Amino acid sequence: YGSRILAQGDNIPKDQMYPMRLKGISICFSMLKAALCGNYVNFGVFRLYGDDALDSALHTFVKLLLSIPQSDLLVYPKLSQTYYVLLECLAQDHMNFLSTLEPNVFLYILSSISEGLSAIDTMVCTGCCATLDHIVTYLFKCLHQKSKKGTVDLESDALVRVMKHQPSILQQMLATVLNIIMFEDCRNQWSMSRPLLPLILLNNEYFGQLRQQIISQQAPDKQGAMAQWFDSLMEGIEPNLLTKNR
Known part of the structure; x- marks a missing residue:
């Protein structure tokens, strides 16, 4: 199905884009999410027996995703819900696959997460927070492992x-998350807080700059209190992602 949809090219009229393409892609995303999260099979068995069905399905997902203009992901509610729920599932259980994607593909995914953080749909926003948490936690562990073991080639x-x-x-996502938590009517503050620590640890220098910028934007009589709140936020925090530290 994915191959046939992709073979259609870009000749579909804009007003027919959803019924002729995006609706089917959304259903595919929903089916793939159900298959991946249903605990039906041990996925390690596929590679053990040389079965490429899983890899083929995941790569088809990537091709389908890249065929969708990023602006459309949030325009169509059903599509955005199925996409972000599937992405959360992939980030939770299949980071090894996501980490092998080309940088431009990963940038597309990260950019879509950044957009989703500000989505009106709470389900989408919450899913983006969880996905971002899985991704930045994975990244932090990779870099931490590299620093502990010395020269480890992670360029792949x-x-x-x-x-x-x-x-x-x-850095932009750190600023977005912090801004939503501090200055907006955040309906899912706990979810928003989940990726905050790994984002801070990965962007420590930028966080310091952001801290000063936010403090300087406050009224002079409130700057001291704001600085104290930032100090309290990081009090006792160690450079790790252990549950106690989180």
Whole structure:
């Protein structure tokens, strides 16, 4: 089905895009999510027996995703819900696959998460927070492992390459999460707080700059209190992601 949809090209009229393409893709995303999260099979068995069905399905998902203009992901509610729920499932259980994607693909995914953090749909926003938490936790562990073991070649890891060459996207997400928690009517504060610590630890220097920027934007009589709140936030925090530290 995915191959046939992709073979249609871009000749579909804009007003027919959802019924002729996006609706079917959304159903595929929903089916794949159900298959991956249903605990039907041990996925390690596929590689053990040389069965490429799982890899084929995951790569088809990527191709289908890249065929969708990013702006459409949040325009169509059913599509956005199935996409972000599937993405959360992949980030939770299949980071090894996501980490092998090309940097431009991963940038697309990270960018879609960044957009979803500000979504009106609470389900989408909550899913983005969980997905972001899985991704930045994985990245932190990769980099921490590298620093402990010395020279470990992680250039094959797309996520590490993205972090090295375009750190601004994670910095932007840190700013977005912090801004939503502090200044907006945040309906899912606990979910928003989940990726906050790994984002801070990965962008420690930028967090310091962001802290000063936020403090300086406050009224002079409130700057001291704001600085104290930031100090309290990081009090006793160690550079790890242990449950107690979180």
